[in-house]
Amino acid sequence: MGRSPSPGESAGAKVSDINSARPAGRRLWTNRLASAAMLGAVLLAMIPVGLILSYIFAKGMAAMSWEFLSEPTPFSFRRAEGGFLNGLIGTGIMVGLATLVSVPLGILAAIYLQEYGRGLLANLIRFFSDVMTGVPSVFVGLFVYTAFVLPFGFGAVMGAAALAIIMLPIVVRTTEEMLKLVPLELQHGSFALGASKFQTIIRVVLPSALPGITTGVLLAVARAAGETAPLILTALGSLTITTKLIGEPISALPLLIFDGARNPFAAGQERAWAGALELLALVLIFTLLARIVASRSKISS
Amino acid sequence: MTPPPFAAPASTALPNSAQAPDLTPQVGEYGVPQPSAAEPVFTIRDLSVYYGGNVALKEVSLDIMPREITAIIGPSGCGKSTFIRCLNRMNDLIPGATVTGDVFYHGQNIYAPEVDPVAVRRRIGMVFQRPNPFPKSVYDNVAFGPRINGFKGDLDELVENSLRAAALWDEVKDKLKKSALNLSGGQQQRLCIARAIAVEPDVILMDEPASALDPVATVRIEDLMQELKKQYSIIIVTHNMQQAARVSERTAFLYTEVDEETSSRWGILVEHGETGLIFTRPKDKRTEDYVSGRFG
Ligand SMILES: Nc1ncnc2c1ncn2[C@@H]1O[C@H](COP(=O)(O)OP(=O)(O)O)[C@@H](O)[C@H]1O
Numbered sequence: 132m133g134r135s136p137s138p139g140e141s142a143g144a145k146v147s148d149i150n151s152a153r154p155a156g157r158r159l160w161t162n163r164l165a166s167a168a169m170l171g172a173v174l175l176a177m178i179p180v181g182l183i184l185s186y187i188f189a190k191g192m193a194a195m196s197w198e199f200l201s202e203p204t205p206f207s208f209r210r211a212e213g214g215f216l217n218g219l220i221g222t223g224i225m226v227g228l229a230t231l232v233s234v235p236l237g238i239l240a241a242i243y244l245q246e247y248g249r250g251l252l253a254n255l256i257r258f259f260s261d262v263m264t265g266v267p268s269v270f271v272g273l274f275v276y277t278a279f280v281l282p283f284g285f286g287a288v289m290g291a292a293a294l295a296i297i298m299l300p301i302v303v304r305t306t307e308e309m310l311k312l313v314p315l316e317l318q319h320g321s322f323a324l325g326a327s328k329f330q331t332i333i334r335v336v337l338p339s340a341l342p343g344i345t346t347g348v349l350l351a352v353a354r355a356a357g358e359t360a361p362l363i364l365t366a367l368g369s370l371t372i373t374t375k376l377i378g379e380p381i382s383a384l385p386l387l388i389f390d391g392a393r394n395p396f397a398a399g400q401e402r403a404w405a406g407a408l409e410l411l412a413l414v415l416i417f418t419l420l421a422r423i424v425a426s427r428s429k430i431s432s
Numbered sequence: 433m434t435p436p437p438f439a440a441p442a443s444t445a446l447p448n449s450a451q452a453p454d455l456t457p458q459v460g461e462y463g464v465p466q467p468s469a470a471e472p473v474f475t476i477r478d479l480s481v482y483y484g485g486n487v488a489l490k491e492v493s494l495d496i497m498p499r500e501i502t503a504i505i506g507p508s509g510c511g512k513s514t515f516i517r518c519l520n521r522m523n524d525l526i527p528g529a530t531v532t533g534d535v536f537y538h539g540q541n542i543y544a545p546e547v548d549p550v551a552v553r554r555r556i557g558m559v560f561q562r563p564n565p566f567p568k569s570v571y572d573n574v575a576f577g578p579r580i581n582g583f584k585g586d587l588d589e590l591v592e593n594s595l596r597a598a599a600l601w602d603e604v605k606d607k608l609k610k611s612a613l614n615l616s617g618g619q620q621q622r623l624c625i626a627r628a629i630a631v632e633p634d635v636i637l638m639d640e641p642a643s644a645l646d647p648v649a650t651v652r653i654e655d656l657m658q659e660l661k662k663q664y665s666i667i668i669v670t671h672n673m674q675q676a677a678r679v680s681e682r683t684a685f686l687y688t689e690v691d692e693e694t695s696s697r698w699g700i701l702v703e704h705g706e707t708g709l710i711f712t713r714p715k716d717k718r719t720e721d722y723v724s725g726r727f728g
C-alpha cells in the first residue's frame with residue numbers, strides 16, 4: 132500500500148521527530164495553565180450556587196422551628212407564629228399526583244419513540260416534547276386555567292395537571308436518551324433466548340437504563356416542586372390545611388414563599404426564608420432517596 | 433428428542449432428499465459416524481441474504497447433522513455471520529435484511545409465514561462474538577431464559593445444572609448474586625453459553641465465540657464444546673482454521689465472490705464436508721489456497 136520507506140529512512144524520520152518536539156518544560160507548563168484555567172472556571176461557576184445555598188441556609192435556619200414545620204400559615208403576615216404545613220401538604224399532594232401521571236406516561240412514550248417510533252407520529256411527539264420543554268410554565272398554567280379551572284374551580288387536581296404537563300416532556304426526552312444508550316447487543320442476547328420484543332424491553336432495556344431514567348425523573352420532580360406561576364393559576368393557594376383534591380383551593384410551598392417574600396412585614400418574610408430552606412431540603416432528600424433506591428435495585432458489584 | 437413443531441404446515445414439507453443427492457456430506461474416511469444414520473438438523477436450500485437490496489450471501493445449500501460440531505470458515509466479510517444469523521432468524525432484527533430460500537429445521541421451514549421467530553429462537557440458541565451478559569446477577573442471567581419461557585420447575589437446580597454444563601459452576605458458585613459484569617471475559621462467555629443452555633435448546637449457534645478471548649479461555653471454550661456436542665448440535669463460525677480443525681466434525685468453507693464489472697461482492701459456499709477432508713484433500717482450488725494460508 133503506497134510507498135514503503137526503507138528502514139533507514141523511517142528510523143531517520145523518528146529521530147528527527149523526537150528532536151523537533153517542543154521542550155518538555157513548555158508542554159508541562161501549558162498543561163498546568165490549562166488545568167488551572169479549568170479549575171478557575173469551575174470555582175467561578177460555583178460561587179453563585181454556593182452563595183445562594185449558604186444564604187438560604189443561614190436565613191432559613193434562623194426562622195426554622197418545629198412550629199414552622201407543624202402548623203399552617205396564620206391569617207396575618209404580621210403575626211410571628213405558624214408555619215407552612217398547609218404548603219407542605221399541598222406540594223406533596225400535587226407533585227405526587229403529577230409524578231404518578233407523568234412518569235409512567237413519559238416512560239411509555241419514550242419506549243414508543245425508541246423502539247417503535249419511526250413514522251410521522253413519532254416525529255410529532257418528539258417535536259412537541261421539544262417545544263413543550265421550552266414553553267414558559269405560566270402558559271401551561273393559563274392553559275389549565277381556561278380548560279379546567281374555569282369550569283371546575285381551583286383545586287389540587289388542576290395544579291397537579293399543570294405540573295404533570297411541565298414534567299412530561301422532561302421525562303420523555305431524558306428517558307429516550309437513556310434508552311438509546313442501552314447496547315443493541317444486550318437486546319440481541321435477549322432475543323436469542325426466545326424473548327419477545329415486549330419482554331426484552333421490560334426485562335433488559337428498562338432495567339439497564341434505570342439509573343439514567345431515575346435522574347430524568349428527579350429533574351422533573353425538582354422542577355415541578357419549585358414551580359410557582361402555574362400554581363397561582365390552578366391551585367390558587369390557601370391558608371388552611373386541606374387534602375381535598377378538587378373544588379377547593381390548595382396551597383403549595385412556592386406559593387407561600389412567594390406571598391411571604393413580597394409582603395412588607397418581617398414575620399412573613401422570615402417564614403418565606405424558612406419555607407425556601409424547607410423546599411430545598413425536600414428536593415435534596417428526595418434526590419438522595421431516589422438515588423439510593425436506584426442503586427439498590429441494581430445488583431451489588 | 434423430537435422438537436415440537438412451531439406450527440403445522442403441510443405446504444412446507446422437506447423436499448425429497450433424493451432431489452439433492454449431491455449435497456450429502458462426504459463421510460466415512462475419518463471415522464466420522466455415517467450421517468445417513470441420522471436425519472439432518474438443518475436442511476438449507478438456496479439461501480440468499482440481501483442487505484438493502486445488495487446480495488451478501490448467494491444460494492447456499494447445506495445439510496447440518498445433529499450432535500456434531502459444524503464449523504463455518506472463510507475470510508472476513510464473506511458472510512459467515514450473515515449465514516449463521518439465518519438459522520435462528522436473527523436477521524429479522526436487522527433493518528433492511530431480507531432472506532430468500534429455505535431453511536428446514538427438522539423438516540420444517542422456519543421461514544414459512546406461519547412460523548413465529550420467537551419460537552424458533554427458543555429451540556436454537558446463540559452465543560455471540562463479544563460476551564454480552566445482561567447487567568444482572570450471574571444467577572439472573574442464567575435464569576433469564578427459563579423465566580421468560582414460563583419455567584415452572586426448580587429454578588435453582590436448573591441454574592446450577594446449566595452452569596455446570598458450561599464448566600463455570602465451580603468458579604461462580606459463591607458469587608451467584610454478584611453482577612455478571614465482574615466476571616472475566618472468558619467467564620462471561622461461558623456464562624452466555626450457560627444462559628443459552630438453560631432454555632434447553634436443540635442447537636447452539638456460536639459466532640466466533642472465542643475471538644475476543646485469550647488463548648487459555650479459548651481452550652476452555654473448545655473443551656466445553658466437546659462436552660456439549662454430546663447433547664446439542666453446534667454450529668460455530670470461526671476465522672481461525674486451527675480452531676475449526678481442532679473442534680469440528682464437518683466444515684463448510686464460505687468465500688467472497690467479486691463481480692469484476694460492478695465490483696459488488698457476495699459470499700458463496702465453496703465446499704463442505706468432513707473436516708479432515710476439507711483440510712487435507714479439498715476438492716476446490718480456493719479451499720486449498722485458503723486452508724493452506726495462501727490468502728484470507
Ligand atoms: N447489518 C448489516 N447491514 C448491511 N450490510 C451488512 C450487515 N451485516 C453484514 N453486512 C455485509 O454483509 C457482508 C458479510 O458480512 P458478515 O456476515 O458480517 O461477514 P463475516 O461474519 O464473514 O465477517 C459484508 O460485506 C458486510 O458488509
Ligand SMILES: [Mg+2]
Binds near residue numbers: 512513514
Ligand atoms: Mg462475523
